[in-house]
Amino acid sequence: MSEEQRMYVPSTPLPPARTGALTAFDPGTRTLQAGFQIAPQFKPLPVDILFEKDVPVQMRDGVTIYADVFRPARSEKVPVIMAWSPYGKAQGSSLAVMGVFGLVGLDNSIVSGLEKFEGADPAYWVAQGYAICNPDMRGIVDGEGSSVLWDRQDGRDCYDVIEWLAEQEWCTGKVGMSGTSYLAVSQWFAAAEQPPHLAAINPWEGVSDVYRDLVMRGGMPDTGFARQLQEGSFFGKNQKEDIIGEVEKYPLVNDLWENKIPAFDKITVPAYVVASYSNTLHTAGTFRAWRRMASEEKWLRIHNTQEWPDYYDEQHQDELRRFFDHFLKDHDNGWEQTPRALFTARP
Numbered sequence: 001m002s003e004e005q006r007m008y009v010p011s012t013p014l015p016p017a018r019t020g021a022l023t024a025f026d027p028g029t030r031t032l033q034a035g036f037q038i039a040p041q042f043k044p045l046p047v048d049i050l051f052e053k054d055v056p057v058q059m060r061d062g063v064t065i066y067a068d069v070f071r072p073a074r075s076e077k078v079p080v081i082m083a084w085s086p087y088g089k090a091q092g093s094s095l096a097v098m099g100v101f102g103l104v105g106l107d108n109s110i111v112s113g114l115e116k117f118e119g120a121d122p123a124y125w126v127a128q129g130y131a132i133c134n135p136d137m138r139g140i141v142d143g144e145g146s147s148v149l150w151d152r153q154d155g156r157d158c159y160d161v162i163e164w165l166a167e168q169e170w171c172t173g174k175v176g177m178s179g180t181s182y183l184a185v186s187q188w189f190a191a192a193e194q195p196p197h198l199a200a201i202n203p204w205e206g207v208s209d210v211y212r213d214l215v216m217r218g219g220m221p222d223t224g225f226a227r228q229l230q231e232g233s234f235f236g237k238n239q240k241e242d243i244i245g246e247v248e249k250y251p252l253v254n255d256l257w258e259n260k261i262p263a264f265d266k267i268t269v270p271a272y273v274v275a276s277y278s279n280t281l282h283t284a285g286t287f288r289a290w291r292r293m294a295s296e297e298k299w300l301r302i303h304n305t306q307e308w309p310d311y312y313d314e315q316h317q318d319e320l321r322r323f324f325d326h327f328l329k330d331h332d333n334g335w336e337q338t339p340r341a342l343f344t345a346r347p
Contacts, residue, residue: 005256007246008146008239009230011139018235020090020097021113022068025142027054031073032114038093042113047127048073049114054142059160063138063145067161070114070122071131071170079174079199079328080131080165083119084158084186086149086234088141089134091117104306111312118308119179128321129329131171135161139236146239149229150182150210152259155189162190166197174328178202178320180307181282188262188289191269200327202320204274205307207285208292210260214281215247223247225281264292271298272323274311278304297336299323302343 014023021038032049052069059065068089072078091097093113100117101108112123115132122132138157139147148154162175175197177187184206191201207213215226226243234240250256271293275286290300301319303310310316326335 005246005250005254006148007242007249009242009245011147011234011236011238011240013237014088014141014235016095018088018091018094018096020088020093022053022090022093023088023141025054025066027056029053038113041098041108042093043109043111043123045112045123049122049126057135057161057164059138059145059157063143065135065138065143065145065157065161066141067133067135069131069133070126072126072129076129077170077172078129078131079172079176079324080133081120081125081176081178081324081328082133082135082158082161082165083116083179083183084135084137084154084161084177084190085116085118085179085182086137086140086147087117087182088235089116089136092119101308104308106309106312116179116183118181118183118311121312124317130324133161133165139238139240140234141236143236144238146241147234147236148241149226149234149243150185150189150207150214150260151241152189152192152262154186155193155262158186158190159193159195162195162198172328173197174199176200176202176324176328178204178324180204180311181206184282184286188264188267188293191267191271191293192263194266194268198269200270200272200324202272202274202323203286203289204311205276205279205282205286206289207282208262208264208289209285210243211253211257213285215243216251221247221251262289264289265294267293268295270327271295272320273298273300274303274307275300276303276305276307276310279307282307298340299338300341302341304345
């Protein structure tokens with residue numbers, strides 16, 4: 001029923017301001033040597049990184065999407081952290097992202113530019129013995145199929161990529177997910193599908209009910225950010241979901257909107273959730289998700305700043321590494337003694 005209810009509009013090509021240095025389709029494997037900079041504004045790489053670009057991954061329905069993988073150049077099996085979003089896997093070095101970072105007081109030199117927008121930076125994580133996988137979701141850039149916005153289709157596709165990653169010869173078989181905003185929401189959907197090799201998630205501020213948190217807030221139509229998402233992202237070659245048209249056609253909750261609520265009672269994977277009281281879009285949804293998820297191993301940190309400075313903060317990055325080291329590398333590092341709920345504040 002919900003598949004039939006969805007409405008679509010044509011996608012548009014990625015505009016120059018949102019095109020990163022590595023956006024062009026160029027499959028192959030290369031080594032980025034320590035000291036490499038994607039552009040002068042960005043952090044140089046601390047270690048050699050093996051970069052596999054535009055790797056095809058086939059979904060269960062036959063649709064092919066493409067992923068970029070960054071992993072240690074030395075021969076070893078490593079766990080992998082995946083970031084799922086519709087903004088373009090190479091957008092970290094785009095003019096649009098550099099400008100957005102500046103709006104919240106972030107210097108572009110804190111990241112390598114190889115990260116997905118709002119995702120984990122390969123420069124940090126590969127040096128710590130992890131791989132980073134940045135897929136373009138279906139319908140995005142060169143990916144086949146039509147894209148959807150915050151939907152259980154995200155969960156099914158994430159499941160397929162996670163299980164594909166676990167089978168790679170360089171992977172230990174353990175996969176984690178991390179990221180803010182869309183990258184956080186996609187983790188609710190992925191974890192609810194219970195892929196066998198998903199070992200831990202790190203949702204960093206994300207809505208948990210598209211109808212109540214995004215388009216009909218407090219029972220009143222509020223489509224400003226939804227329109228911005230639809231018109232300012234989801235760039236590709238096929239179609240993208242018409243969330244604005246759906247709000248107008250289906251103002252009351254139906255199967256389509258129910259399909260955009262993750263099955264929180266099926267989320268049992270370890271989770272390190274970050275929320276804030278300062279984000280008018282994500283606050284309610286993040287706390288709701290924390291309460292509803294069934295995982296017995298879940299941690300919550302609450303902060304009072306903006307999500308991107310909080311996510312890329314050196315101390316918080318190291319804290320996240322302790323979480324992933326424990327669940328993706330089986331390190332006995334005392335993570336389980338971390339307070340289950342913690343508030344960190346900055347003046």
